Amino acid sequence: MSSAIKIGYPPTRNAGATRLCPIPSPLRMHRGGLLPHAQIAYETWGRLSPAKDNAVLIYTGLSPSAHAASSTEDTNPGWWEYMLGPGKPIDTNRYFVICVNSLGSCFGSTGPASINRITGQPYGVNFPELAIEDIAGGGREVVSGLGITRLHTVVGASLGGMAALAFAIAYSNEVGGLVSISAGASATPFAIAIRSLQRELIRSDPAWNHGNYSVNDPPTEGMRLARKLGLTSYRSALEWQQRFGRQRSQPKSDKVNSFDPEFEVESYLEYNAVKFAGNFDPNCYLFLSRAMDWFDVAEHGAGDLKAGFEKIKTRRNLIIGVESDFLFPIWQQEEIADILKQGQGETTFVSLPSVQGHDAFLADEARFAAVMAEFFATG
Amino acid sequence: MSSAIKIGYPPTRNAGATRLCPIPSPLRMHRGGLLPHAQIAYETWGRLSPAKDNAVLIYTGLSPSAHAASSTEDTNPGWWEYMLGPGKPIDTNRYFVICVNSLGSCFGSTGPASINRITGQPYGVNFPELAIEDIAGGGREVVSGLGITRLHTVVGASLGGMAALAFAIAYSNEVGGLVSISAGASATPFAIAIRSLQRELIRSDPAWNHGNYSVNDPPTEGMRLARKLGLTSYRSALEWQQRFGRQRSQPKSDKVNSFDPEFEVESYLEYNAVKFAGNFDPNCYLFLSRAMDWFDVAEHGAGDLKAGFEKIKTRRNLIIGVESDFLFPIWQQEEIADILKQGQGETTFVSLPSVQGHDAFLADEARFAAVMAEFFATG
Numbered sequence: 001m002s003s004a005i006k007i008g009y010p011p012t013r014n015a016g017a018t019r020l021c022p023i024p025s026p027l028r029m030h031r032g033g034l035l036p037h038a039q040i041a042y043e044t045w046g047r048l049s050p051a052k053d054n055a056v057l058i059y060t061g062l063s064p065s066a067h068a069a070s071s072t073e074d075t076n077p078g079w080w081e082y083m084l085g086p087g088k089p090i091d092t093n094r095y096f097v098i099c100v101n102s103l104g105s106c107f108g109s110t111g112p113a114s115i116n117r118i119t120g121q122p123y124g125v126n127f128p129e130l131a132i133e134d135i136a137g138g139g140r141e142v143v144s145g146l147g148i149t150r151l152h153t154v155v156g157a158s159l160g161g162m163a164a165l166a167f168a169i170a171y172s173n174e175v176g177g178l179v180s181i182s183a184g185a186s187a188t189p190f191a192i193a194i195r196s197l198q199r200e201l202i203r204s205d206p207a208w209n210h211g212n213y214s215v216n217d218p219p220t221e222g223m224r225l226a227r228k229l230g231l232t233s234y235r236s237a238l239e240w241q242q243r244f245g246r247q248r249s250q251p252k253s254d255k256v257n258s259f260d261p262e263f264e265v266e267s268y269l270e271y272n273a274v275k276f277a278g279n280f281d282p283n284c285y286l287f288l289s290r291a292m293d294w295f296d297v298a299e300h301g302a303g304d305l306k307a308g309f310e311k312i313k314t315r316r317n318l319i320i321g322v323e324s325d326f327l328f329p330i331w332q333q334e335e336i337a338d339i340l341k342q343g344q345g346e347t348t349f350v351s352l353p354s355v356q357g358h359d360a361f362l363a364d365e366a367r368f369a370a371v372m373a374e375f376f377a378t379g
Numbered sequence: 380m381s382s383a384i385k386i387g388y389p390p391t392r393n394a395g396a397t398r399l400c401p402i403p404s405p406l407r408m409h410r411g412g413l414l415p416h417a418q419i420a421y422e423t424w425g426r427l428s429p430a431k432d433n434a435v436l437i438y439t440g441l442s443p444s445a446h447a448a449s450s451t452e453d454t455n456p457g458w459w460e461y462m463l464g465p466g467k468p469i470d471t472n473r474y475f476v477i478c479v480n481s482l483g484s485c486f487g488s489t490g491p492a493s494i495n496r497i498t499g500q501p502y503g504v505n506f507p508e509l510a511i512e513d514i515a516g517g518g519r520e521v522v523s524g525l526g527i528t529r530l531h532t533v534v535g536a537s538l539g540g541m542a543a544l545a546f547a548i549a550y551s552n553e554v555g556g557l558v559s560i561s562a563g564a565s566a567t568p569f570a571i572a573i574r575s576l577q578r579e580l581i582r583s584d585p586a587w588n589h590g591n592y593s594v595n596d597p598p599t600e601g602m603r604l605a606r607k608l609g610l611t612s613y614r615s616a617l618e619w620q621q622r623f624g625r626q627r628s629q630p631k632s633d634k635v636n637s638f639d640p641e642f643e644v645e646s647y648l649e650y651n652a653v654k655f656a657g658n659f660d661p662n663c664y665l666f667l668s669r670a671m672d673w674f675d676v677a678e679h680g681a682g683d684l685k686a687g688f689e690k691i692k693t694r695r696n697l698i699i700g701v702e703s704d705f706l707f708p709i710w711q712q713e714e715i716a717d718i719l720k721q722g723q724g725e726t727t728f729v730s731l732p733s734v735q736g737h738d739a740f741l742a743d744e745a746r747f748a749a750v751m752a753e754f755f756a757t758g
Contacts, residue, residue: 125636189623189644190616196645197607199638201580204604225583228576229608237569237705244568246675257504259578259665263672265568266575286638293642296625326616326705
């Protein structure tokens with residue numbers, strides 16, 4: 001079902017370990033419509049046990065690829081390098097780990113940047129409306145393609161945490177454990193506001209052209225501004241206070257009223273936003289971002305949140321939140337944990353005092369490694 | 380020194396109570412340069428006592444005019460209507476209250492939107508660099524123009540709180556009391572990031588034209604986007620959760636992937652941003668916004684914050700902060716109060732549990748009225 005490929009949104013990176021899972025039948029999308037000829041990019045680490053009972057599926061946040069960690073096939077560090085590998089918290093000596101690039105993304109999986117075979121052009125805004133449930137479904141295609149009928153655990157942070165919840169709801173007999181990190185049963189109006197404005201910044205760039213930009217002339221200016229806004233929500237005010245304070249990055253411009261960046265925090269935003277803007281497809285960003293706003297576990301319970309969660313039949317759940325996260329605040333993690341605790345499974349809720357906000361699962365290696373190692377060492 | 384005028388950034392509103400204070404000599408600006416022919420717009424309420432010892436000066440936040448409250452001359456409600464007037468917390472039966480439009484703003488005071496008499500064109504980005512200290516100085520011109528040598532109290536919230544601190548530092552013998560609300564001894568990197576991005580959104584609008592737009596074609600699109608970002612920082616995630624939840628404002632557009640606003644919170648942002656965008660001059664916004672980033676009490680103490688605060692000689696200080704404010708977080712109010720408590724004056728620190736975040740001084744009338752009434756009833 002799979003073959004090694006060279007993928008990547010420009011600029012291309014070594015994607016030697018990434019494989020493709022073609023989806024034979026047209027995908028029936030959660031909000032309507034069919035997506036034919038879809039494929040999901042993924043990577044794996046470790047070995048599937050003969051009983052096929054040691055598989056861990058990881059969904060990513062909004063923007064990473066399936067390259068969660070290095071391997072002999074791709075020695076570049078992955079986005080969760082400290083978390084998985086031999087002897088690491090998700091120990092690949094014991095577990096067979098799969099990470100998928102989300103459906104709708106642009107690192108090998110089918111998304112708005114993919115060519116629509118009917119028109120010969122990228123789908124753009126003609127891609128079917130994308131929901132978190134579709135992303136969950138994309139991961140499940142890979143799992144079944146690998147001949148796995150039941151996952152040991154499904155794991156995700158941020159958008160990936162929502163996808164993990166969606167997986168556990170939709171395929172409740174196919175997963176034993178759930179790890180949801182810095183996610184939510186639904187998006188708060190604050191998070192919706194931040195993301196809605198990010199999308200508007202992309203759409204306001206004339207180069208966006210109602211989604212019909214050429215791959216050589218994407219709305220990078222809108223992406224740069226949108227990413228800056230995103231960055232303001234990924235850490236915490238306290239972390240920036242400690243890290244940047246009122247440090248100047250450069251002497252004030254000689255030009256009076258240039259309005260050029262002057263503070264270190266402004267240079268940090270500029271550097272990171274520029275880096276991102278050229279490395280992610282704007283339409284994919286729009287679709288993935290909106291999917292987060294739409295997600296709501298209550299919709300799986302006919303409007304009742306508890307009824308939605310009751311569909312989850314995992315035996316072990318780990319819900320991790322970060323006290324300084326204001327995009328997916330700690331009360332959202334507590335809400336998930338509190339409802340799951342009323343079910344049959346064993347649920348652990350961990351509130352971490354990390355200062356890194358929503359990004360702590362990437363940045364606070366020590367705290368996250370300890371909690372995850374404990375969960376994956378037992379059970 | 381003053382005359383009734385008709386002022387206002389378009390669209391004009393009734394400004395019958397607003398008066399102008401011309402500044403005879405060129406203003407020496409804090410960061411260098413001179414500003415000739417400047418004037419400050421202001422309103423007053425109540426009567427100055429024969430001893431001229433009952434004057435309260437109010438500095439506004441970033442965007443309001445001097446019209447803090449209604450009067451017989453202008454019956455329109457002001458931006459702080461509940462706070463001042465006969466029998467109100469700042470009781471105009473007892474106090475003579477002055478509110479100034481900030482230097483650099485566009486409601487009658489001289490700012491980047493004003494005509495430079497030398498060129499016959501608006502100053503635009505050729506306006507001298509504006510600091511909070513200049514805004515404080517503008518208010519002081521009005522005070523001296525009215526023949527007042529010592530204020531009973533200087534009051535301000537947000538940018539106005541910074542201006543009140545700057546007044547108490549620069550004119551320490553001319554003020555007896557200080558009320559600083561939701562301000563800071565300096566801007567945090569988080570607040571700088573939010574404001575820097577707002578400024579970039581305005582400057583990214585092609586209509587901004589490096590500051591040389593015509594008054595008939597201002598960068599309203601950039602202003603609209605900047606205001607949306609501002610609005611995300613003025614309340615709190617919790618208030619929005621209670622107020623909007625996941626309410627839809629309108630049925631989803633029939634058009635697939637229109638990316639039109641769908642949630643109530645998106646409509647709220649759009650409505651308020653559009654309303655603001657046509658009512659404030661973009662260059663003025665840039666200058667006032669940047670002034671907040673630059674302000675730092677430590678600069679008045681040769682780099683030492685405590686030394687900066689030691690210049691303040693007020694006998695009574697009231698420092699109010701709001702627990703849900705993440706633009707000027709509560710620890711910044713506590714910092715001001717803690718340092719002032721080491722001085723000679725009597726300092727009261729009040730931490731309010733309002734849910735309205737940075738805007739609570741406008742929105743949480745009950746809590747703010749009680750605290751302010753107590754301060755102004757005594758002393």
